[in-house]
Amino acid sequence: xxxxxxxxxxxxxxxxxxxxxxxxxxxxxxxxxxxxxxxxxxxxxxxxxxxxxxxxxxxxxxxxxxxxxxxxxxxxxxxxxxxxxxxxxxxxxxxxxxxxxxxxxxxxxxxxxxxxxxxxxxxxxxxxxxxxxxxxxxxxxxxxxxxxxxxxxxxxxxxxxxxxxxxxxxxxxxxxxxxxxxxxxxxxxxxxxxxxxxxxxxxxxxxxxxxxxxxxxxxxxxxxxxxxxxxxxxxxxxxxxxxxxxxxxxxxxxxxxxxxxxxxxxxxxxxxxxxxxxxxxxxxxxxxxxxxxxxxxxxxxxxxxxxxxxxxxxxxxxxxxxxxxxxxxxxxxxxxxxxxxxxxxxxxxxxxxxxxxxxxxxxxxxxxxxxxxxxxxxxxxxxxxxxxxxxxxxxx
Amino acid sequence: xxxxxxxxxxxxxxxxxxxxxxxxxxxxxxxxxxxxxxxxxxxxxxxxxxxxxxxxxxxxxxxxxxxxxxxxxxxxxxxxxxxxxxxxxxxxxxxxxxxxxxxxxxxxxxxxxxxxxxxxxxxxxxxxxxxxxxxxxxxxxxxxxxxxxxxxxxxxxxxxxxxxxxxxxxxxxxxxxxxxxxxxxxxxxxxxxxxxxxxxxxxxxxxxxxxxxxxxxxxxxxxxxxxxxxxxxxxxxxxxxxxxxxxxxxxxxxxxxxxxxxxxxxxxxxxxxxxxxxxxxxxxxxxxxxxxxxxxxxxxxxxxxxxxxxxxxxxxxxxxxxxxxxxxxxxxxxxxxxxxxxxxxxxxxxxxxxxxxxxxxxxxxxxxxxxx
Amino acid sequence: xxxxxxxxxxxxxxxxxxxxxxxxxxxxxxxxxxxxxxxxxxxxxxxxxxxxxxxxxxxxxxxxxxxxxxxxxxxxxxxxxxxxxxxxxxxxxxxxxxxxxxxxxxxxxxxxxxxxxxxxxxxxxxxxxxxxxxxxxxxxxxxxxxxxxxxxxxxxxxxxxxxxxxxxxxxxxxxxxxxxxxxxxxxxx
Numbered sequence: 023x024x025x026x027x028x029x030x031x032x033x034x035x036x037x038x039x040x041x042x043x044x045x046x047x048x049x050x051x052x053x054x055x056x057x058x059x060x061x062x063x064x065x066x067x068x069x070x071x072x073x074x075x076x077x078x079x080x081x082x083x084x085x086x087x088x089x090x091x092x093x094x095x096x097x098x099x100x101x102x103x104x105x106x107x108x109x110x111x112x113x114x115x116x117x118x119x120x121x122x123x124x125x126x127x128x129x130x131x132x133x134x135x136x137x138x139x140x141x142x143x144x145x146x147x148x149x150x151x152x153x154x155x156x157x158x159x160x161x162x163x164x165x166x167x168x169x170x171x172x173x174x175x176x177x178x179x180x181x182x183x184x185x186x187x188x189x190x191x192x193x194x195x196x197x198x199x200x201x202x203x204x205x206x207x208x209x210x211x212x213x214x215x216x217x218x219x220x221x222x223x224x225x226x227x228x229x230x231x232x233x234x235x236x237x238x239x240x241x242x243x244x245x246x247x248x249x250x251x252x253x254x255x256x257x258x259x260x261x262x263x264x265x266x267x268x269x270x271x272x273x274x275x276x277x278x279x280x281x282x283x284x285x286x287x288x289x290x291x292x293x294x295x296x297x298x299x300x301x302x303x304x305x306x307x308x309x310x311x312x313x314x315x316x317x318x319x320x321x322x323x324x325x326x327x328x329x330x331x332x333x334x335x336x337x338x339x340x341x342x343x344x345x346x347x348x349x350x351x352x353x354x355x356x357x358x359x360x361x362x363x364x365x366x367x368x369x370x371x372x373x374x375x376x377x378x379x380x381x382x383x384x385x386x387x388x389x390x391x392x393x394x395x396x397x398x399x400x401x402x403x404x405x406x407x408x409x410x411x412x413x414x415x416x417x418x
Numbered sequence: 419x420x421x422x423x424x425x426x427x428x429x430x431x432x433x434x435x436x437x438x439x440x441x442x443x444x445x446x447x448x449x450x451x452x453x454x455x456x457x458x459x460x461x462x463x464x465x466x467x468x469x470x471x472x473x474x475x476x477x478x479x480x481x482x483x484x485x486x487x488x489x490x491x492x493x494x495x496x497x498x499x500x501x502x503x504x505x506x507x508x509x510x511x512x513x514x515x516x517x518x519x520x521x522x523x524x525x526x527x528x529x530x531x532x533x534x535x536x537x538x539x540x541x542x543x544x545x546x547x548x549x550x551x552x553x554x555x556x557x558x559x560x561x562x563x564x565x566x567x568x569x570x571x572x573x574x575x576x577x578x579x580x581x582x583x584x585x586x587x588x589x590x591x592x593x594x595x596x597x598x599x600x601x602x603x604x605x606x607x608x609x610x611x612x613x614x615x616x617x618x619x620x621x622x623x624x625x626x627x628x629x630x631x632x633x634x635x636x637x638x639x640x641x642x643x644x645x646x647x648x649x650x651x652x653x654x655x656x657x658x659x660x661x662x663x664x665x666x667x668x669x670x671x672x673x674x675x676x677x678x679x680x681x682x683x684x685x686x687x688x689x690x691x692x693x694x695x696x697x698x699x700x701x702x703x704x705x706x707x708x709x710x711x712x713x714x715x716x717x718x719x720x721x722x723x724x725x726x727x728x729x730x731x732x733x734x735x736x737x738x739x740x741x742x743x744x745x746x747x748x749x750x751x752x753x754x755x756x757x758x759x760x761x762x763x764x765x766x767x768x769x770x771x772x773x774x775x776x777x778x779x780x781x782x783x784x785x786x787x788x789x790x
Numbered sequence: 791x792x793x794x795x796x797x798x799x800x801x802x803x804x805x806x807x808x809x810x811x812x813x814x815x816x817x818x819x820x821x822x823x824x825x826x827x828x829x830x831x832x833x834x835x836x837x838x839x840x841x842x843x844x845x846x847x848x849x850x851x852x853x854x855x856x857x858x859x860x861x862x863x864x865x866x867x868x869x870x871x872x873x874x875x876x877x878x879x880x881x882x883x884x885x886x887x888x889x890x891x892x893x894x895x896x897x898x899x900x901x902x903x904x905x906x907x908x909x910x911x912x913x914x915x916x917x918x919x920x921x922x923x924x925x926x927x928x929x930x931x932x933x934x935x936x937x938x939x940x941x942x943x944x945x946x947x948x949x950x951x952x953x954x955x956x957x958x959x960x961x962x963x964x965x966x967x968x969x970x971x972x973x974x975x976x977x978x979x
Contacts, residue, residue, distance in 0.1 A: 080815045081548035084825045177427050181451070181771070254542065254614055257772075340608070340815045341808065342615050343542025345772045346451060356801070400813035404607075405820060407600045413822035478866030481898035514965075545815060552824045566845035566912065572898045575965075580903065581843060582965050608814040613804040709965040714864075714904065 026143075053146055054136075062135050066286035067097035073285070073335045075416075080339045084418055092417055100278075107274035112175055115271065119173035124272070124279035126166030131283040133159040134290050139213045141303045141319035143312075152213035153201055156294060157194070160249060160287070164190045167258065167268050170280070174271040182267025185346050186251060186258035192353045193248040193255075199361035200242035203235045203368035204228055204298045207378070217302030222322075229299040230386035231378060234367040239299040241357050241364070243330075246291040248349070251284055252334060254341040255349060292330035293323075300326050426454060431774075433462050439536060439778065440785020444762075448771060456766035456774050458759045464789040471749040476502050476576060476716045479749070484570035486751055487787040490529035492522045493729035495574040497736040497751070500655065500725045502576040505740050506718035514578030514708040515657045520591070520699050521564065521573055523692040527598070528557045529730030530685045530692075537682060537779040538609050541618050546609040553601060560591055576716060578709035588700050595693050595700075602689060610686060619682060620673030623765050623777040627676065633764075634757040637732020638688065639781055642668035642680035649728040661698045663691045678780035685782070717744050731755055731782060753787040840914040843963055845897045847915045848890050850930045851953050855909040857883045857937035861901035869894035870901060870910075874937060883937035892918055893926040903964055907940060908957025 027046045071086065071093060078085025086093035111117055137152040139145045149155055164187050171183015205211060207228065208219040220227050228235050248255040258267040269280045296302055303319035344352065371379075405412060431444040441462035447454045467486055471479045483498045484491040496518055503510060510518070535550025558568040565573040565581055573579055609615055625635070627643040640647055648665040650658040666687035668680030720742040726735050732754035741747040758781040766774055828836055840846070857874040873887035902911050920926060938950070945951045 077544070079823065080818045081545050082552050082818060082821065082824045083548060084823050084827065177429050185451075256542070336812065336815060339545050340811050341543060342538065342609070342612065342618060343772075344614055345618060345770060347770070348617055356797075397809070397813055397816070400810065401817045401820075404604055404814050404817035408604055408817070408821070409597065409600070411822040412820055414820055418823060474866040477864070478900065481866060481896055481900065545818075555824070562844065563841040564843075566841070566843040566899065567897065570896070570898075572900070577967065578965065580899070580965055581963060584841075584843070584963075604814055607810045609811065611807050612811050613800070613807045707966065709967040711967045 050146065057135050057138070057146060058132060062132060062286060062289075063282070065289055066131070066282040067101060068094075069285045069288060069331060070100065070281070071097045072331075073338075076332065076335045077339045079416070080336070087418065101275075104274050104278045109276070110271070110273045112271050115175040116173040119169050120271075121276070123166045123170035123173060124276045124283075126169065127163050127283045128279050130160055130162035130166065131286045131290070133162070134293075137213055138293055139217060139297060139302055140323055141316040142214070143316060144320060145214060148212060148214050150210070150212045150215075152211060153205075153216065153294070153298065154211050156213075156290070157197060157201065160290060161190060161194055163249070163251075163283070170272070171268040174268070176271050179268045179270050182258045182270070186268060188346070189251070189255060189257065189349060190249050192350060193245040193357075196241050196353060196357035196361045197245040197249065199358070199365055200238040200245065201298065202365045203238045206365070206368050206372050207231065207235070213297050213302075217297055217304060220301040220304055222301060222304035222306050224301075224390075225380065225383035225387045227299060227301040227383075230383045230390065232368065232371050232382050233386065234364040234371065235299065236386060237360060238364040238368070239295065241361055242298070243291070243295055245353075245357065246294060247334060247337070248353075250287040250291055252288075252338055254337070254344050256338075256343060257346055257349065288331045288334050289327060291334065292327035295330055296323060296326040302326075424449060429771075431456075439783050440788075442778075442783070442785055442788075444774070446766075446771065446774065451770045451772075453766050453769050453771060453774060456762060456769075458762050460756075460759055460785075460788050462789065463785045465786075467790045468749050468751065471746050473745070475745050476718070477714075479746075480575065481570065481572045484572055485786065486790055487729065487731070487753065487784055488569055489532055489784055490525045490730035491569065491571050492518075492525035492573060493727060493734060494751075495571060496522055496656075497725065497727050497729070497734055499574045499576050499578075500727065501723055501736040501738045502716070502718060504723040504725055505721060505738060506576075506712075506716070508577050508710050508712060510578050510656075510710055511707045512657070513582075513704050513706040514710070516699055516703045517579045517583065517708050518574060519657055519661075520583075520696060520703070521561065521571070521579070523696050523699070524557050524561060524591075525571075526692045526730050527689050527696075528554045530689050531557075533730075533779075533782045534605075534682060534685055537776075538615070540775050540779045541615060543609055543612075543615070546605060549601075549605060549608070553598065556594055556597075560587070560594060563587060563590070575709060575712070577712040578707070580709070582708050583703075588703075591700055592697070595696055599690070599693060602686070602693075606686065610683070616672050616679060618772075618776060619679040619780070620677055622673075622678045622769065622773045623780060624674045625676040625761065625765065629761070629764075630676070633761040635732070635761065636754040636757065637728070637730075637782075638681055638684045639754070639758060640732065641665065642684045643676035644668055644670075647733075649726050649733050653726060655725070655727060657699075660702070661695045663695050666691065678776050681780045681782075715744050717742065729754070731784065731787060751790060753790075755781075755783045755785075755787040758783050759788055837914045837916070842960075844914045845899050845912040847892055847913055847918050848895060848897075848901070848910060848928075849913050849915075850888055850890070851909045851911075851957060852885065852888065852930055852935055853909075853950050854907040854938045854954050854957055855885060855888070856906060856940060857885055858906060860904040860906070861910050864900045864904050866898070866900060867894050867896060877936075880936075882939075884934050885931055885937050886934040888930040889927055890930070891927045893923060902960070905957075905961070907938065907954060908959075908961040909938075911957065911960045 027042050027049065030045055030049070031042065074096070075085040075093070086096040089096045089099050111120055134156045136146045137149055137156055167186040167190070168183050171179045171186070174180070204216060208216050210216065224230060229239050230236065251258050269277055272280065303323040305315070305318045305322045307315070308318070309315060426447055426449045429446040429448055431446055433441045433443045443459040443462065445457045445459060465485070467482055470482055474482065480495060480498060483494040486494045531550040531554045535547040538546035561571065562568050563584055564587060565571050573581070625639070625643050627645050630640050630643045630645065644667055646665055646667050649655070651665055666684050668675060668684055670676070670680060672679045718740045720740060722737070722739040724735060724737045726733055728734075734754065735752035737750040737752070738746055739748040762777060762781070765777060769777065826832065857872070859872055859874065862870045862872050869891040871887060871889040872885070874883050874885050876882070877884040897912070899912060902908070918926070945954050
């Protein structure tokens with residue numbers, strides 16, 4: 023960032039007497055605008071279309087494919103429709119809180135983008151507490167959801183809001199505990215630091231570093247899904263019980279804000295896992311050209327995050343919902359003890375092998391490939407057995 | 419802590435709700451998540467079908483029986499046909515009985531597919547529903563070729579069936595059954611043996627055998643409590659004695675005996691049994707006529723009759739009183755869903771709201787059947 | 791010890807069953823969707839893919855209607871209104887009105903069953919939605935026509951013969967009561 027500011031002032035674009043802090047502020051504003059308006063919000067919209075197409079193929083149907091090429095403009099059409107709706111604020115609701123709640127939830131979605139490491143130099147603010155900032159800021163959704171549930175003056179919304187608050191707060195604990203193994207291995211909380219501690223090859227990723235981090239990665243992923251109110255943990259908006267949970271009384275764009283925050287959160291979940299466990303933007307050093315390397319790294323990061331987003335959609339289409347007491351049991355009786363075991367196990371591991379054990383990386387990678395092979399074999403078994411027509415084309 | 423004052427909420431799961439099966443209303447008194455009582459309120463779908471019978475006459479009532487339970491309409495058709503035949507002592511030709519059984523068992527598979535699919539959707543999994551509907555669409559295509567309609571069939575007549583099997587239909591039906599059996603296994607692997615699903619269903623809404631008999635439950639609801647009662651075996655009618663099939667009952671393998679998981683698994687197994695019956699029927703079907711000669715203005719002798727048959731929801735009873743004219747004096751249908759509504763109020767004490775949805779779905783309550 | 795084994799067993803069950811479920815859904819990615827993209831992305835019109843017995847909107851071939859009123863009597867919902875009377879000059883039956891209210895019709899098929907010539911029959915048309923309730927009463931008689939008199943032998947009028955053929959083929963689909971209709975699939979399997 024400082025080199026960028028230096029280069030800009032040296033090139034004379036801002037005049038001779040430009041103060042570095044002023045130029046830095048302007049650069050930050052422009053970059054934030056690009057990131058938010060160009061990446062974050064469109065992503066939240068596009069992922070709604072992508073989720074519907076992915077779901078549709080899983081469900082043997084087609085999904086939106088009429089509005090624009092392959093239905094790509096469907097999300098814009100949905101957005102325009104919601105904006106045109108009547109803004110209903112229930113008479114007896116608490117109007118200021120009612121109006122503020124979606125913005126708080128959106129805030130929880132937009133703030134983590136400040137530390138999103140797209141590539142080695144494309145990061146808005148490389149805080150040295152990056153990952154801690156990210157997990158704590160995503161917890162702001164609790165305030166927004168509780169506000170929405172209470173201010174709606176509706177018993178169903180209240181139940182949804184309280185369920186959600188309990189869920190998010192509980193699942194912060196396994197999520198936080200699962201970040202510890204990585205922090206123990208790298209000694210730093212900054213996003214770029216964690217990524218730089220991994221290599222570009224899968225065996226150097228923290229996912230395969232030792233069995234404890236493998237389990238920690240899975241627990242972190244599932245806890246992040248629970249925090250984001252995604253199935254199998256989508257009780258607060260359980261469509262078949264509470265119509266739309268805490269968002270029942272909302273209509274129009276306010277309603278869409280809640281869902282944009284949920285869809286956009288998928289990217290954040292994917293980014294956390296990709297940074298911590300999948301090596302982030304790491305790409306083999308193939309060229310000396312800085313710009314080209316940055317572009318390749320950004321593409322790698324996006325590919326990893328989008329794959330995890332796809333897996334989130336796939337899980338949502340497959341699994342049923344858990345009940346609230348089963349959710350709490352899962353968190354407190356299963357995830358929290360296992361996370362503690364992971365933490366202690368990683369601590370012992372780091373004490374024995376401070377520089378990491380690359381042999382374990384290869385063994386774990388081989389195990390993961392074997393698991394993937396078993397999975398592929400089951401998929402082929404079901405394809406053959408059902409004798410339905412095979413069709414690989416994603417467009418139809 | 420025990421003197422903490424809490425109030426109970428009264429919630430309304432209104433007639434319009436994404437997960438009540440049809441137009442049902444429940445007044446739920448809940449203490450937070452745990453319910454004290456869920457009082458059902460029925461009658462939103464009442465269409466006076468039983469009274470209409472007195473106006474349209476015996477032949478004309480056949481399309482109306484489709485609307486009594488539109489999910490498995492063949493059984494209601496068969497019930498009306500059997501009731502009138504018993505009143506007037508008409509015998510259905512052998513091939514006609516086989517056609518009836520084939521149509522009815524296909525409809526049983528379709529009805530159970532809808533039931534298990536809707537149940538999975540209420541629990542939160544969205545794909546099993548679309549897969550079940552896709553299979554149901556294939557059965558609907560078959561039946562559309564047979565009788566021309568996909569939902570309200572009007573296939574049977576007093577004295578037999580209205581259309582014979584079209585040429586080539588038997589091969590298509592057998593091909594469909596070959597396709598269906600692996601799909602059922604795949605469906606089970608997707609959702610039935612899923613741990614989250616089992617956790618949601620096991621030990622929820624346990625009905626003891628004594629309670630089941632006292633509350634008049636029938637069909638898969640009754641068989642899930644371990645009671646082996648199936649009209650097709652115990653009071654045989656039509657040509658069912660000629661087929662070999664099992665009657666699946668619940669065994670409390672995943673939780674207690676008579677919980678929602680038992681009811682669900684009984685339905686899955688019944689689909690496999692229906693597939694067995696269909697294969698036997700399609701292979702053994704004899705030649706001959708399918709419709710007996712019945713007068714166009716049908717006037718059965720004075721009297722009353724009651725028949726029972728095993729529909730998708732259980733023991734369906736038809737009671738007809740005739741006064742010798744061409745219009746019945748009184749018609750009454752006894753359906754399984756109406757009885758199942760009675761037990762919901764008792765079972766709901768202590769359940770969570772999420773479990774109420776599971777309970778309603780597992781009892782396979784269909785609103786038009788309750789209210790007629 | 792059984793608590794520990796139950797704990798571990800729960801985790802194992804959850805992981806294996808979810809693994810199988812994900813494999814099933816992954817296999818669905820590679821299958822052709824079952825959706826029929828009606829009405830524009832279809833090779834053939836839907837109406838032409840429906841089976842012959844499909845009970846769509848009713849139609850009357852007035853050329854072969856005998857004016858016997860069997861369909862009007864059979865309709866359970868009284869949606870057919872026929873006015874037929876004997877013309878005093880020519881001593882023939884004259885059809886002056888034949889209305890079917892397709893808004894009331896429940897597509898049950900009870901009217902086409904007793905028709906002696908198959909003139910009232912179901913088509914494969916199902917797109918009948920319109921903006922006015924009046925347009926849903928199909929009036930088949932523009933000017934009064936003579937009712938058809940079925941001949942003893944085969945029909946000789948070349949204009950009417952194909953229509954009569956079609957009507958009788960339609961009627962053949964229905965089961966003949968008590969008759970020895972030879973079944974196509976006679977062979978014991």
